Amino acid sequence: MSEKIRVADGVDGELATPPGDGVVPGLIIVHESFGITDQVRALCDRFAAEGYLALAPDLYHGETATNAEEASRLMQRLSTTEAMQDVAAAMIRLEQDARCNGRIGIVGFCMGGAMAFAAATSIEGLRAAVPFYGIPIPGYFEASKVKCPIQAHFAQRDEWATPARAQKFQSEVQVHGGEMELHVYDAGHAFMRDGDQRTYDAKAAQEAWARALAYLASKLQG
Template sequence: MGTVITFGRLDGGDATGYLASTARGDAPGLVVIQEWWGVSEQIKGLCDRFASAGFTALAPDLYGGTVIPYHDAVAAAKEMQNLDFKTTTAQVVGGAVAYLARNGAAVGLTGFCMGGAITIIGAAIIPGLSACVAFYGLPPADVVDAATIAVPLQGHFANRDDWCTPQAVDTFEARLHAAGKPYEFFRYEADHAFANEQRASVHDRAAAELAWTRAVAFLCRHLLPR
């Protein structure tokens, strides 16, 4: 089980987040970005699981303590729309990366749904990252140019997704390929948010476990010392 901490934003303010630590003192860090529901028990559970896999995991709270019930998509959309994605990524997520990197650890970034989009923005604008893993989320094309992605990127996407659509994924992948960026994308015969085990209507255990295995292997490859 983790704990709630306060850490510094890069603009000098304070932010809070859920921190799950692993037993290793020299463990790599991993910033975990919430879905549009907030830092839910699902996100905290993922941080705990990443800690068990050998990462010190920190989920910055982008909603200031607000957690939206899964049935209230209207409220979740409102909270998400109130975020300035680039500023939040640069200042809050960037601060979380700096917090985990303070003792010289390599740091990665991962996120789900809205957090997947923020992960890709972070891959382009946050210094000090070693790798990023995005789950079924892409930022608008006018927010991030694929050619500006600065670190290895792994993506996990659902073929039955009407938000992060297969067509949008194909377009972004083509731009990454044309720019010669290091990436690997995986697609699953599943619905959006298939990795969220608290949402029985969309959770796909087989796809979620395969994506988890691939993500952990990718992060180990890029974050652990060789």
């Protein structure tokens, strides 16, 4: 089970540790606009069960949302610059952990997907970024500055994080010599949100999970 830890001064997070005592890759999990929820904790546990030291930094510093209106308010208040500082702190915390082998990736969902894109261009040392249905934030994602391989997951029936926008980002990254793999699913936005019957799509979620695990293994394991 994940546990609440102090990531750095002023930054807490949820850390899930895999079984055993061997060294493993580190993985930063960036939460959705709702904050650190039980679903985020469950994701940390799932990744830990797959052999990752999984850390979800709390970008909202203790606040969570219980509905879409509150989530939107919290998201609008969030500073991307400060969020990147929290992500960088999470990376340092993983690097300093005796269980971490030094190879670290990042995964993010919705708002967290946008932050994963931002981290791919601003955080040195990341080995892979896997954003889910998140749109890169203007000013925080330059295709020419991508520092790590990206595997992105988008939904066909998403009016916000549209496949067309994802394809545009992919083309820009590839033009500049970067690596960006893109998968689009016959689903709607937030199809990975297990437990939310309005958005969860089991088939798409299972396919995306398998692809993300294979990709992360290819970049972080070994």
